Amino acid sequence: MKAVGLKHTEANRTRLTPDERKLVAAAKKARLRAHAHQSQFKVGAAARYGNEIVLGCNVESDVYGLTNCAERTAVFAAHANGLARKGLSMIAVVADTPEPVVLCGACRQVLFEQGGPDLRVIMCNTRGNVRVATLAELLPGGFRLETMPKRRAAAAAKPRKATKREPPHAP
Numbered sequence: 253m254k255a256v257g258l259k260h261t262e263a264n265r266t267r268l269t270p271d272e273r274k275l276v277a278a279a280k281k282a283r284l285r286a287h288a289h290q291s292q293f294k295v296g297a298a299a300r301y302g303n304e305i306v307l308g309c310n311v312e313s314d315v316y317g318l319t320n321c322a323e324r325t326a327v328f329a330a331h332a333n334g335l336a337r338k339g340l341s342m343i344a345v346v347a348d349t350p351e352p353v354v355l356c357g358a359c360r361q362v363l364f365e366q367g368g369p370d371l372r373v374i375m376c377n378t379r380g381n382v383r384v385a386t387l388a389e390l391l392p393g394g395f396r397l398e399t400m401p402k403r404r405a406a407a408a409a410k411p412r413k414a415t416k417r418e419p420p421h422a423p
């Protein structure tokens with residue numbers, strides 16, 4: 253897992269703030285709860301919403317494509333527990349990888365929508381190596397529905413009207 257195109261990275265955790273170190277420790281704890289019976293690749297995430305930390309782990313399915321990543325599990329849990337309104341400000345992700353774990357494209361997109369381009373992403377491995385990046389660095393030009401042309405966005409948001417139909421047995 254080679255980091256390509258990342259700038260402003262940090263080599264180790266000694267440069268993390270106490271809050272960031274706390275988030276990494278929480279992500280490590282979450283990793284132990286991963287349901288990774290298929291791959292044995294356990295990932296933990298910890299997302300900060302205000303003063304709250306929401307944990308996530310990867311949850312695999314026997315139908316492999318239904319697996320959910322740790323990062324998105326944390327985001328979805330924040331919504332389910334009513335914490336998303338506080339705003340996602342930072343997320344830490346941990347896995348047992350040679351280099352700090354990298355995020356998949358799906359998670360980058362979801363995090364872009366939830367935390368914006370300035371979201372601080374702390375990528376770690378279990379050996380203590382850390383890389384920090386913003387979401388803008390991980391996903392330049394991320395997609396947002398609001399960037400669609402106004403009419404199309406309005407049409408997409410508007411519920412469809414029921415179409416008038418002839419009675420099925422018109423005389």
Ligand SMILES: [Zn+2]
Pocket residue numbers: 321322323324355356357358359360
């Ligand atoms: Zn992912």
